[in-house]
Amino acid sequence: xxxxxxxxxxxxxxxxAGLTAGRTDIGGVATFLGLVRDIAGGDxxxxxxxxxxxxxxxxxxxxxxxxxxxxxxxxETLIIHRYGRLxxxxxxxxxxxxSAHRKAALESCEFLIDWLKTKAPFWKLEETGQxxxxxxxxxxxxxxxxxxxxxxxxxxx
Amino acid sequence: MRxxxxxxxxxxxxxxxxxxxAPANVHDVAGLVEWLxxxxxxxxxxxxxxxxxxxxxxxxxxxxxxxxxxxxEIAFFPPVTGG
Numbered sequence: 339x340x341x342x343x344x345x346x347x348x349x350x351x352x353x354x355a356g357l358t359a360g361r362t363d364i365g366g367v368a369t370f371l372g373l374v375r376d377i378a379g380g381d382x383x384x385x386x387x388x389x390x391x392x393x394x395x396x397x398x399x400x401x402x403x404x405x406x407x408x409x410x411x412x413x414e415t416l417i418i419h420r421y422g423r424l425x426x427x428x429x430x431x432x433x434x435x436x437s438a439h440r441k442a443a444l445e446s447c448e449f450l451i452d453w454l455k456t457k458a459p460f461w462k463l464e465e466t467g468q469x470x471x472x473x474x475x476x477x478x479x480x481x482x483x484x485x486x487x488x489x490x491x492x493x494x495x
Numbered sequence: 496m497r498x499x500x501x502x503x504x505x506x507x508x509x510x511x512x513x514x515x516x517a518p519a520n521v522h523d524v525a526g527l528v529e530w531l532x533x534x535x536x537x538x539x540x541x542x543x544x545x546x547x548x549x550x551x552x553x554x555x556x557x558x559x560x561x562x563x564x565x566x567x568e569i570a571f572f573p574p575v576t577g578g
Contacts, residue, residue, distance in 0.1 A: 394554035431578050460577025461502035472503050475574030
């Protein structure tokens with residue numbers, strides 16, 4: 339179980355290897371890797387700066403992770419979220435879940451990124467040809483998170 | 496009280512945080528917002544539309560009717576956009 343909020347980049351392969359090293363009980367690992375896109379709303383994105391609320395960010399990510407562990411039988415989880423200035427193609431976020439079976443790993447990974455997007459206190463400032471602007475929250479993200487409200491606990495067991 | 500501002504609220508107030516002593520008649524987030532708006536034009540503009548703002552009291556999401564007290568940490572920010 340690990341949560342990292344950091345400025346530095348991460349190595350996806352090394353992170354997964356670290357999570358599964360010496361473990362023979364894990365049967366499936368699911369990952370979500372979020373990257374900076376170069377187009378947003380038709381504008382060319384030169385860079386984005388991620389701001390966060392130190393302290394509350396780690397607390398919310400821990401709460402979200404605890405919720406996932408209550409719902410699915412997970413052997414390991416990892417959430418890494420970067421902050422600071424990032425350019426198109428850069429890594430933003432990594433969610434890794436490991437379980438005995440694929441269903442728990444896949445479902446919990448999707449749950450974690452959906453909830454993270456609506457509950458973890460991060461904000462994106464985009465730099466485009468039109469200047470700088472704060473990215474607005476999307477209703478579709480709220481809907482994606484709300485989908486999980488009715489998922490029965492330990493549904494995948 | 497320790498007040499924190501993030502994203503556009505930080506830009507409009509011109510500060511990331513401030514320590515304030517709210518008047519005795521401020522008991523909840525709504526009252527605090529009304530009082531903070533009197534601290535200057537930047538504050539008034541940042542806090543003008545409470546529907547565009549989210550608030551956390553002691554690092555927990557809160558509402559306009561959440562109680563606030565002298566030693567609380569209260570943060571104002573727009574809806575989150577991480578991930």
